[in-house]
Amino acid sequence: MAPGPSVPTVAETLSHPAYPTAMWQLEPDRKGFTPVAEGRGGPFKISWEVHGEGPVKVVLIMGLGGLKSVWQRQTLHFGHERRDRYSVLLVDNRGMGDSDKPLMRYSSSEMARDLIEVLTSISWLPADLLTDNDTAPATRSLHIIGLSLGGMIAQELACLIPGHISTLSLCCTAATIENTTTFAENMANRASMLVPKSVDRSIGDTARQIFSPAWLSRPDDVHLPTPGTTPRCHPAGGPSPDYQRFTTNAQRFVAQELHKRRDPASFGLKGFLLQLIAAGWHYKSAAQLAAMADRLGRERILVMHGLEDGMISTPHGRKLIEYIQPGVGLIIEGMGHAPLVERWEWFNRTIEERCALGEKLDGR
Template identity: 40%
Template sequence: MTSTSEAVPLTAAELQLHPEFPHVNWKLIPTKRGKVAAAKCRGGPVNIAYEVHGNGPAHIVVSNLSSIDRSNIISSHELPGLRIRRYGWVLRLKIKVVHQKELYEYCELINGLLPLMRYSTSEMAKDIIEVLDQLNWKKERQLNVVGISMGGMISQELGLLIPKRIASLSLVSTAAAIENTVGLIENLRNRINLFMPRSLDAQIVMIKHNLFSPEWLSRPDECEFVEDKFPTNGDRIGAGEVAKRLDTKSYTKRGFICQAIAAGWHHKTPEQLASLGDQVGRERIMVIHGGIDRMITFPHAHVLIQGLGGEGSGMTIKLEPGQGHVIPIEMRQTFNGWVEELIEKAERLS
């Protein structure tokens, strides 16, 4: 019998036949929903629909760009985020955590539609602020911001725009600016590969390679399930990718290109990072990064940490040598514990 570590990954066709495939994405029932016409004076309006879940005392703003943000790999008490849908950016802030047996307030921005315009992480942050204002989340030290990947870039912008409203700021697998850290030839190859047309099976292989560690992918499916577990974590990730690609209205090449451009434009200078640390408070900031991250390579973490004040400045720093780009999924319980600890620390500071 073939061992789990040697198991051949399921193909896209096989994944769709798996009994768990219909349940790979999960749905949450909102307690409140509405719309905000954002960016009226900035080239808009940008119509953003939002949902609020829960009515607890704490407010956690999670921003993330992820191909699996609706997957059950992140269960109902964890932290998905922000992604592209339709023809432009969709702001998808999910804020729901069980902490000391209390349900935190949870907000989700969906069905956004943008006009044709240059878009950037700073503009996206301004849109988020308009939604937060609409929700009346305006108090000092009220927002616990968790920014993952490009969401971390947006979160840096939030920290500079509304620093006193932020109670804690977690920057996960992100960068102050995208730099070439792998050499000219490999950098060019990686950029070309992003836009090369390829089969669905090839896309799944690339996504898994770029985002996750091989050891975790080969382990048995660790996620909660409805009908049956997938053979491996990698197969569950593949199923989420297939489901996303089949949703042609939500996932578009144009949206993907917009994401890549916005990330490429993001640039925070050492002076801006120092200001971010000063205004938010370094004891309220946490930086998390994986040592084998192929999307935003490890040297970016050191630049970010140094710019914010460096080791010994009061920041919480979590560097995981064997982890890839999606630490919140590979280290679910540990990651949630880190976030909870920072929130508790921020509450004491406030």
């Protein structure tokens, strides 16, 4: 990998006074474990949380190797500060976080079915949706946002239940992973994911693949929770410390990665590799995506991709826009692979606008 911006070391980050508060303690309104995949290699449990109690139902689907806590900027914005308007569902996909990590073949379609079972268990979808008895007309109520592998799962979900989806936002994802570099570059990138590295090197390389260099170098710009005024928000480690800022955006990412990687029960190589297989083998043809868009409604679909995405290259986003012809298709200069973090203000505002459009189209 070519040299990039400097990323703070593990030692520097662990000693920073903000490190204990890197993971925000945002208390969900509901949480639980749903047994899924009976007859599909299960059952096993999927961990979920609902934040907020509003009528607008937002479903956030995380990507490869990510935990539901990665959405904490959106969880705070929608599920806490605007909790009367929104209800936000977070899940740990199979293989990650608090969910079970079965040793089996993972696929984006099976992971979408896991999510459908969670949605039925919390009554966001009809209980008989997955049976032959489902004869009730579909009600559009779900605002689906998927990132990377989560965007692949969201595509599968939209193919399975288009009539229940109010809006669909596909972020930094692909219809299928293709080689858009030279053969040598492609093989080097694939091999680098499996080569043993120090934690400093591994986190630094990941940061430079996900984020734009300019953003990594800027001062930590996140909007922090305010204990005592933000509903259902408690500072990490007890009531005394307030949430604090890191020196740079890069250091906040390093801190959050360290919290994840230091918990082997939540994050491990087995689950990562099984999710990687799901992403690598995901495939939706132009005809399949066009048929989905016809049924869902193109005006309800947003596709976005960054020109500085080092995980899934920009041609994948362009092709997804070509296949779907969404109401909004964005190729954004200077943006990397994680707009929910790197451009959180714009991203949150964009999701609000999509939700408002869907609610209006649905007559609510």
